[in-house]
Amino acid sequence: MADGSGLCAMCNKPGTMTCGGCHCSRYCSGDCQKLDWPVHKLLCKTFRDFETRPGNKFKRAIYFPVSGTGPKFIWLQFEGYDLEDKPYYEQPVYGTLLGEDKPATERVFIDENMIVRRNLAHTIILAVRSTFVYDGSLPNKSVAKVDEELGYQWKGSFVALGMKGIRQEPRVSDDLGTTDFRHIVDELRIQHYFNFSRPYENVQGEKVKGVRINCLGDQGIFGRPEFEAVDCQLYFSKSIPRGVPYSMF
Ligand SMILES: [Zn+2]
Numbered sequence: 034m035a036d037g038s039g040l041c042a043m044c045n046k047p048g049t050m051t052c053g054g055c056h057c058s059r060y061c062s063g064d065c066q067k068l069d070w071p072v073h074k075l076l077c078k079t080f081r082d083f084e085t086r087p088g089n090k091f092k093r094a095i096y097f098p099v100s101g102t103g104p105k106f107i108w109l110q111f112e113g114y115d116l117e118d119k120p121y122y123e124q125p126v127y128g129t130l131l132g133e134d135k136p137a138t139e140r141v142f143i144d145e146n147m148i149v150r151r152n153l154a155h156t157i158i159l160a161v162r163s164t165f166v167y168d169g170s171l172p173n174k175s176v177a178k179v180d181e182e183l184g185y186q187w188k189g190s191f192v193a194l195g196m197k198g199i200r201q202e203p204r205v206s207d208d209l210g211t212t213d214f215r216h217i218v219d220e221l222r223i224q225h226y227f228n229f230s231r232p233y234e235n236v237q238g239e240k241v242k243g244v245r246i247n248c249l250g251d252q253g254i255f256g257r258p259e260f261e262a263v264d265c266q267l268y269f270s271k272s273i274p275r276g277v278p279y280s281m282f
Pocket residue numbers: 041042043044045046060061062065
């Protein structure tokens with residue numbers, strides 16, 4: 034399955050075509066497929082090496098090693114816990130994926146794509162080093178392969194994994210596919226945009242009539258009336274999400 038939605042990876046139309054390389058991502062049209070390609074090509078070729086599960090504890094996840102060999106699919110092991118006082122849940126076994134020091138993790142939950150404005154069919158969790166901001170972690174060169182700017186914000190190795198369900202504390206692991214990769218990249222760009230770069234341009238709007246209220250000084254010294262009709266030029270700021278291929282706002 035692509036991302037379980039059956040929808041185009043790039044818009045909310047039905048995904049009637051399937052990528053011939055990975056047989057995973059779906060598209061509504063050749064145009065949408067072309068739009069996705071710069072991101073999709075990083076994982077398309079290797080997807081089919083991950084069709085056979087090495088064991089039922091393993092789920093297909095996406096690894097972003099800090100050293101920059103590029104994002105790649107991995108088989109991530111999960112342990113199931115069936116405790117009496119809790120519903121069954123599963124936890125990933127990271128080993129040294131996030132670093133030899135086996136750091137504590139911070140989790141970023143993704144269950145919607147704000148760019149295409151749709152809920153995902155499952156939850157994607159980004160597991161990052163909880164201290165990556167100040168522990169000396171280097172910029173993540175694998176993310177930089179997607180978009181150079183993103184490497185500056187996202188430091189240290191991290192893993193994206195899938196969990197079934199949305200809008201809840203997800204408990205059961207799920208496979209990620211190539212369209213999930215698109216959702217991850219969109220989310221990284223959105224977070225980068227809101228946290229770091231807010232480029233904008235001033236756009237000239239219409240001219241409107243206004244009333245200028247003159248202060249006592251202007252009235253006394255310059256002989257202006259208390260109220261004066263004036264023409265105003267309106268400007269508004271238009272945000273430009275950098276690296277996002279189509280208009281967000
Ligand atoms: Zn489409």
